[in-house]
Amino acid sequence: MKLLIRGGRIIDPAQAMDKVTDILVINGKVETVANNIEAREGMKEIDAEGLIVCPGLIDVHTHLREPGQEHKETVFTGAAAAAAGGYTAVCAMPNTDPVADNQTVVSFVKQRGINAQLSRVYPIAAITKGSQGQELTEVGDLVGAGAVALSDDGQPVMNAAVMRRALEYTKLFSLPIVSHAEDKTLSAGGVMHEGEVSTRLGLSGIPALAEEVAVMRDILLAEATGGQLHLAHISTVGAVNLVRQAKLRGANITAEAAPHHFSLTHQAVDGYHTDTKVNPPLRTEADVEAVIKGLSEGTLDVIATDHAPHSMEEKDVEFDLAPFGLVGLETALALVVSKLIRPGHLNWTQAVTLLSTNPARIFKLPGGTLTPGSEADITIINPDLERTVTKELFKSKGRNTPFDGWKLQGWAEYTIVSGKIIFQRNSKEG
Ligand SMILES: NC(=O)N[C@@H](CC(=O)O)C(=O)O
Ligand SMILES: [Zn+2]
Numbered sequence: 001m002k003l004l005i006r007g008g009r010i011i012d013p014a015q016a017m018d019k020v021t022d023i024l025v026i027n028g029k030v031e032t033v034a035n036n037i038e039a040r041e042g043m044k045e046i047d048a049e050g051l052i053v054c055p056g057l058i059d060v061h062t063h064l065r066e067p068g069q070e071h072k073e074t075v076f077t078g079a080a081a082a083a084a085g086g087y088t089a090v091c092a093m094p095n096t097d098p099v100a101d102n103q104t105v106v107s108f109v110k111q112r113g114i115n116a117q118l119s120r121v122y123p124i125a126a127i128t129k130g131s132q133g134q135e136l137t138e139v140g141d142l143v144g145a146g147a148v149a150l151s152d153d154g155q156p157v158m159n160a161a162v163m164r165r166a167l168e169y170t171k172l173f174s175l176p177i178v179s180h181a182e183d184k185t186l187s188a189g190g191v192m193h194e195g196e197v198s199t200r201l202g203l204s205g206i207p208a209l210a211e212e213v214a215v216m217r218d219i220l221l222a223e224a225t226g227g228q229l230h231l232a233h234i235s236t237v238g239a240v241n242l243v244r245q246a247k248l249r250g251a252n253i254t255a256e257a258a259p260h261h262f263s264l265t266h267q268a269v270d271g272y273h274t275d276t277k278v279n280p281p282l283r284t285e286a287d288v289e290a291v292i293k294g295l296s297e298g299t300l301d302v303i304a305t306d307h308a309p310h311s312m313e314e315k316d317v318e319f320d321l322a323p324f325g326l327v328g329l330e331t332a333l334a335l336v337v338s339k340l341i342r343p344g345h346l347n348w349t350q351a352v353t354l355l356s357t358n359p360a361r362i363f364k365l366p367g368g369t370l371t372p373g374s375e376a377d378i379t380i381i382n383p384d385l386e387r388t389v390t391k392e393l394f395k396s397k398g399r400n401t402p403f404d405g406w407k408l409q410g411w412a413e414y415t416i417v418s419g420k421i422i423f424q425r426n427s428k429e430g
């Protein structure tokens with residue numbers, strides 16, 4: 001199998017490359033990146049003129065809902081959504097039913113991912129049994145079954161002693177601990193950001209402090225243990241500042257932010273649309289600016305979707321009762337291009353670093369570069385293509401997006417895994 005991608009703008013931050021050239025893929029691996037590669041018989045060719053060619057996007061924070069909640073999403077539909085969004089790999093969060101806290105569920109998710117033959121699926125296993133926050137899981141077994149990180153995402157690990165032991169123990173396996181940083185005693189009962197909008201709408205608030213207290217605790221535990229901490233969905237000014245200060249001290253931590261936290265504020269909740277109900281909640285304008293600054297200066301290392309599909313029936317209830325979460329795989333890239341690159345907050349090298357290079361490095365995954373010999377996981381992006389987000393066209397089963405009807409620029413044209421095209425944009429769908 002040979003694939004020649006011709007004349008694209010290749011952006012590979014891992015080798016400080018940003019140039020218009022060709023790339024040849026043989027047997028699933030990048031063979032060469034060079035000018036004027038000669039086309040040979042039996043080679044498939046892609047004309048990438050005017051397009052961006054970069055290492056495949058990797059989402060380190062996806063909820064796939066299988067096993068147990070297949071009406072919301074399956075590994076197959078989630079991996080198809082990922083492919084359509086330009087992602088060549090996703091890390092699947094363990095808050096399934098049952099929870100991925102044992103080898104059986106972890107290998108099941110991994111195998112489902114292999115069977116789908118779409119984007120790669122890397123399971124994340126639970127930190128504690130049942131994600132109940134009490135008893136640690138068997139890390140060695142979980143790593144053996146294919147877990148690439150541990151997380152109780154959806155729930156914080158409220159017990160600091162448990163988190164301390166988890167950070168200590170996973171050091172042996174060089175495994176990141178992904179923290180859903182939320183102090184439940186501060187967030188309890190809240191359904192949106194605590195501020196002027198929650199007061200006006202009469203909804204109970206989740207204060208920024210609920211995130212910041214937990215972020216600070218986890219940073220202290222990471223510094224004390226030397227464990228590898230990755231902070232999920234950072235959303236407040238204070239949390240960005242805490243991460244920045246910790247990094248200046250040399251702490252072994254990384255952090256991510258989600259597209260909805262740089263694209264929307266709590267004002268979007270006005271109207272009580274439950275597709276704006278997400279945890280952590282949509283915050284203030286100042287928080288959005290801090291997240292954007294954090295991404296542009298490198299305080300935040302990763303853009304991750306926190307793709308959290310729910311069914312229409314579950315979301316079609318009063319705001320207080322709806323589950324938290326929104327889908328993100330099929331809008332993330334266009335939001336990065338439209339909200340960060342076009343306005344000049346990020347350049348393309350920074351965007352690819354946040355979407356591919358850093359995710360691969362932090363979670364120690366294949367891909368993340370187009371250096372010869374590496375996996376041919378490649379995303380080809382049309383930076384100028386403008387489309388209207390149409391949730392009915394999502395490959396995901398989830399329709400819970402606050403971005404439906406938005407006109408956005410910058411969409412994946414091709415998603416390639418191991419040299420195989422797993423997604424190609426249909427020109428009719430635009
Ligand atoms: N983000 C969300 O609002 N929901 C996530 C859980 C989580 O990421 O905390 C979910 O699993 O639905
Ligand atoms: Zn979470």
Ligand SMILES: [Zn+2]
Pocket residue numbers: 061063093153154306308
């Ligand atoms: Zn999540």
